Amino acid sequence: MSQSPEARSFVAAAVAWSRTAEERHAIRLIRSPFSGVAHEVAAAYAVVGQRGGTLLDSIARTRLAIGGEQRDALFAFAAKLEELRAAGEGGASEEALHATTARLFDLAAGDAPSNSRTSGVAPPALAEPVAPEAGSGVRTRHAHFSASALNTYAECARKWYYRYLCAAVEDKSSPAAVYGTAFHAALESLHAEIPHPSDAAPEDLRRRLEGYVNAAFERYRNGFGTAVEYELQRRRAQRTALRYADWLAGEARRAPFTVVGCELSARLDLEGYDFIGYIDRLDRDDRTGNVTVIDYKTGAIAASASEYRDKVRQFKDFQLPFYYWARTAAGDRVTKLALVPLKNAQLDVRPIALEVVPVASQNGARSSAATGTISIAELERARARMVEICRELSSGDATSFGVTEDPGACTYCVYTAACANRPAPAEEKFGR
Ligand code: SF4
Known part of the structure; x- marks a missing residue:
């Protein structure tokens, strides 16, 4: 059967649905016009489905008041998805799933979308397209910049546009985000009470952090969707906290230090552009006075120091360079930048740390080591790029914001429903 790219893409999504039952495929x-569901009904149900429950659940509960032929088409579509899912679960082959999709959605008759066939509504007459409006430049409305805004821009300019210019969708807090907030709060309490970890016994650090984790999670309890979610995340934090306490005790034994502050406000004027942010933790070595900037990470981070350094060199991450320059401007001698992973309760805490040096080592450029070096010149280049981006975003010259080329950036993006030009997921590229 010869099919258009749209039909092939539809079949690919149907096969993926049969195999995974993932909501995004539904x-x-x-x-798709091949669904047989009227466009506006499909769009409304897609939004309702994404807000809670599943698409099929929303249809079964008739969450939107839709009657007549459109309702019939909707139920017919849901029944077809159920049949496809059953075929996938039954271990049907790729060819069998293709054939089932073609039969259910009447694709064998050609590539014409089946809306009109199943709904009985005549296809609309196409009008001549209107001439596109001339673009006019936009500029950021914010008085301050942040490293995370620049990171977003570096990852995907369109995402930055949606988030920081349009405020298009409220980014609902996820359990993962609440976990991070609660864990940060617990650590802040611990270090406020014990600024010299070397003064405390390891068991004491463990016991106190356990208490602070409990208190912080209780404070943020309402941020978790269910009591089970809350309990699971709290227990995960408890296990991670023990590993953190052990790591902290080991570091304090190795080289005693003072925690100068947590959630420390960082401000920096970069050639007239005002930057603002918060440093998770700032340590000062008791013997040398050298300062380490620490960023807690409760999500995914670079797997090695060289990988993180590459991200800085490629202008994909400005967080630690910003903190470096902010604290250097405040008079500190910053000699180390570290990311502390707090995501995986099964693993020991193993920070990704970069020592700031005059000339960075070229050895082990692809090393998997957790520690490495970064040169002041590299941090200066990051700073220069930050200024360039601020200039671009403030100029008012930008008339469009391109989408990322990396499909991975779209995986958890809240703007996927609005973003028509996003790159195809890697596994489905053949279908477009
Ligand atoms: S869906 Fe992808 S391309 Fe679109 S804004 Fe989000 S990250 Fe960018």
Whole structure:
């Protein structure tokens, strides 16, 4: 059967749905003209489905008041998805799933979308397209910049546009985000009470952090969707906290230090652009006075120091360079930048640390080591790029904001429903 790229893409989504029952495939299917569901009904159900529950659940509960032929088409679509899912669960082969999709959605008759066939509504007459409006430049409305805004821009300019210019969608807090907030709060309490970890016994650090984790999670309890979610995340934090306490005790034994502050406000004027942020933790070595900037990470981070350094060199991450320059401007001798992973309760805490040196080592450029070096010249280049980006975003010359080329950046993006030009997921590229 010869099929258009759109039909092949639809079949690919149907096969993916059969195999995984992932919601994103169901949404993609209903929004296709091949679904047999009227466009506006499909769009409305896609939004309702994404807000809670599943698409099929929303249809079964008739969460939107839709009647007549459109309702019939909707139920017919849901039944087809159920049949496809059953075929996938039954271990149907790729060819069998293709054939089932073609039969259910009447693709064998050609590539014409089936809306009109199943709904009985005549296809609309196409009008001549209107001439596109001339673009006019936009500029950021914010008086301050942040490293995370620049990171977003570096990752995907379109995402930055949606988030910082349009405020297009409220980014609902996720359990993972609440976990991070609560864990940060617990660590802040611990270090406020014990600024010299070397003064405390390891068991004492463990016991106190355990108490602070409990208190912080209780404070943020309402941020978790359910009591089970709350309990699971609290226990995960408890296990991670023990590893953190052990790591902290080991570091304090090795080289005693003072925690100068947590959630420390960092401000920096970069050639007239005002930057603001908060440093998770700032340590000062008791013997040398050298300062380490620490960023807690409760999500994914670079796997090695060289990988993180590459991200800085490629202008994909400005967080630690910003903190470096902010604290250097405040008079500190910053000699180390570290990311502390707090995501995986099964692993020991193993920070990704970069020592700031006049000339960075070229050895082990692809090393998997957790420690490495970064030169002041590299941090200066990051600073220069930050100024350049601020200039671009403030100029008012930008008339469009391109999408990322990395499909991975779209995986958890809240703007996927609005973003028509996003790159195809890697595994489905053949279908477009
Ligand atoms: S969906 Fe992808 S391309 Fe679109 S804004 Fe989000 S990250 Fe950028």
